[in-house]
Structures are given as C-alpha cells and as structure tokens.
Amino acid sequence: MKLGFIGTGALTAAIVTGLKSAADNSVTVLLSPRNQEIAASLALRYRDVRVAPDNQAVLDSCDTVMLAVWPQIAHEVLTGLRFRRDHHVVSLIATLSREEIATLIAPVEHVTKALPMPMIAHRQGATIICPPDRRMAAFFGRLGKVIEVDDPSEFDALSVVTASFASYFKYLDTIHGWLKEHGVADAQARDYIVTIFKALANAPETTPDTGFMDLAQDYATRGGLNEQILRELTARNVFDAFAESLDGVHRRISAGAAPRIGPQS
Structure with a gap:
C-alpha cells in the first residue's frame, strides 16, 4: 500500500504514529504539505514518510488516499485535484x-468513511467505518478496534460519542480540584484518579453481558456514598441535560457542522 494524506494535522499525525509503532509498519506514507511543521516532524521521525510538494503529487504517487481536512475547507481543497x-x-x-465526497472526487469508485x-x-x-470495507478494517484493525456499519445515520450517531471527551476530563478535573482543596497533594490526587478510573473503564469489557446501569447499581449500594451522588445528580437533571447536549451535537453533525475534535488540516 502506498498511503497518502490530503491534510496533515493532529489526526494524520496520530494515524502515522500508530502505524509506525505497529509490528508491520512497512506502509510507505506521503504527506500533504499542509501544516508544514507536523509534516516535517513526521518525515524526520520515520524514514519511509515523505512530504509531497503539493496535494496533486500525493494523488499521483499513492493508491490509497485519506482525506483529513476541515469540512469548512474541503470543497476548496478538493476541487481541482485530479483523482483516478x-x-x-x-x-x-x-x-x-460519502455521497458528497464522491461527487467532489469523481471519478473515484471506492469511497469509504472512517472516524x-x-x-x-x-x-x-476504536475506528468507525462506513460502509464495511475489508481492506480498511484490516488497516485500522492494526491500530485498535474497528466497528463497521452499513447505515450512514448509525455512523453519525456513533460520531456523537466523540463530543463527550472534554466533558469526561472536566469531570475528572472537578474531582482532582476537590481533592486538592481538601489537602491532598496534586500528584497523589492525580495518580489515584487515573488508577481508579482506568480500572472502572475496564469493567464493561470484563463483564460484556452487564448493562451500564447494572454496573452503576453494583456500586450504588442503598444508602451508600455512590447512591447519594447518583441520586443527587439525577434529581438535578444533570443526565437529562447531558442527553440534550448529545441531541444538539447530533443535529450539528447531521447538518454538516460538527464540533472540532482537534487540529485536522
């Protein structure tokens, strides 16, 4: 595989870094010159990663191409490029x-969406792929879990999950701040939080037949401390508000204006 990237931001860097840390890392990579700092850094770090003079050179040299530009500039970047x-x-x-992308990059016959x-x-x-694509499932399967879906609306719904990351870390930061206010050393507080929540994150995987609320109830002993916080947050409609935020993100994604996760172009 000769792999090219149109757009060289944080996501491209993450894919290349993961790929080059895998046992079979023989894939040749050609990067777009967009974001010269990231592209140059990757080329310096890995001997079979190069930076192309322009986007057309990426297309001319590669058989597999990943589009990693912001949606706001996708039309501008892709229009005028000659795809095979x-x-x-x-x-x-x-x-x-997928249909809009296919129109922009005609006459390409094989178009896959991945997240x-x-x-x-x-x-x-995990990487979401739509529609199922055996070749890309094998590629991303070397870099983590792959979830393949047939329905674009299911792809959009799963994409909403990515909008919860910052709130998760804010949740941890709230606990961290509270511990420091109560005399716990910064490093100790952080170490404890990281260790405990890493273990909690493993629970659904170690008990795959157990629902999330069943796990919650396992910890929410009647009259216990977990039960108190769960009850109080529920009474204040915190989880309802969270669900409404997910609805709002879903509307943005469906309308083609999703919130950004990180530098992409």
Missing part, C-alpha cells in the same frame, strides 16, 4: 456525507 478512478479514498471528514480518534497514536480506541 482506481484510487481507494478514505474520508476522515465526519460531517460530509479514527487521536488515541490511535497509541493503538487504542
């Missing part, structure tokens, strides 16, 4: 439909 019919194009642009996350750099997390 036999290109295998993977769009990482979550908010542009990897930045933790792919450490070969962790």
Whole structure:
C-alpha cells in the first residue's frame, strides 16, 4: 500500500504514529504539505514518510488516499485535484456525507468513511467505518478496534460519542480540584484518579453481558456514598441535560457542522 494524506494535522499525525509503532509498519506514507511543521516532524521521525510538494503529487504517487481536512475547507481543497478512478479514498471528514465526497472526487469508485480518534497514536480506541470495507478494517484493525456499519445515520450517531471527551476530563478535573482543596497533594490526587478510573473503564469489557446501569447499581449500594451522588445528580437533571447536549451535537453533525475534535488540516 502506498498511503497518502490530503491534510496533515493532529489526526494524520496520530494515524502515522500508530502505524509506525505497529509490528508491520512497512506502509510507505506521503504527506500533504499542509501544516508544514507536523509534516516535517513526521518525515524526520520515520524514514519511509515523505512530504509531497503539493496535494496533486500525493494523488499521483499513492493508491490509497485519506482525506483529513476541515469540512469548512474541503470543497476548496478538493476541487481541482485530479483523482483516478482506481484510487481507494478514505474520508476522515465526519460531517460530509460519502455521497458528497464522491461527487467532489469523481471519478473515484471506492469511497469509504472512517472516524479514527487521536488515541490511535497509541493503538487504542476504536475506528468507525462506513460502509464495511475489508481492506480498511484490516488497516485500522492494526491500530485498535474497528466497528463497521452499513447505515450512514448509525455512523453519525456513533460520531456523537466523540463530543463527550472534554466533558469526561472536566469531570475528572472537578474531582482532582476537590481533592486538592481538601489537602491532598496534586500528584497523589492525580495518580489515584487515573488508577481508579482506568480500572472502572475496564469493567464493561470484563463483564460484556452487564448493562451500564447494572454496573452503576453494583456500586450504588442503598444508602451508600455512590447512591447519594447518583441520586443527587439525577434529581438535578444533570443526565437529562447531558442527553440534550448529545441531541444538539447530533443535529450539528447531521447538518454538516460538527464540533472540532482537534487540529485536522
């Protein structure tokens, strides 16, 4: 595979980093010159990663191309580029439909949408692929879990999950701040939080037949401390408000204006 990227931001860097840390890392990579600092850094770090003089050079030299530009500039970047019919194009642009991408990059016949996350750099997390694509499932499968879906609306719904990351870390930061206010050393507080929540994150995987609320109830002993916080947050409609925020993000994604996860172009 000769893999090219149109757009060289944090997501591209994460994919390349994860790929080059895998046992079989023989894939040749050609990067777009967009974001010269990231592109140059990757080329310096890995001997078979190069920076192309322009985007057309990426297309001319590669058989598999990943589109990793912001949706706001996708039309501008892609219009005028000469794609080949036999290109295998993977769009990482979550908010542009597969059909819209296919129109922009005609005459390409093989177009796949994928949504990897930045933790792919450490070969962790999951990548959503739509429609199912055996070749890309094998590629991303070396970098973490792969979830293939047939329905674009299911792809959009799963994409909403990515909007919860910052809130998760704010939740941890709230606990961290509270501990420091009560005399716990910064490093000790952080170490305890990281260790405990890492273990909690493993619970659904170690008990795959147990529902999330069943796990919650396992900890929410009647009259206990977990039960108190769960009851109080529920009474204040915190989880209802969270669900409403997910609805709002889903509307943005469906309308083609998803919130940004990190630098992409």
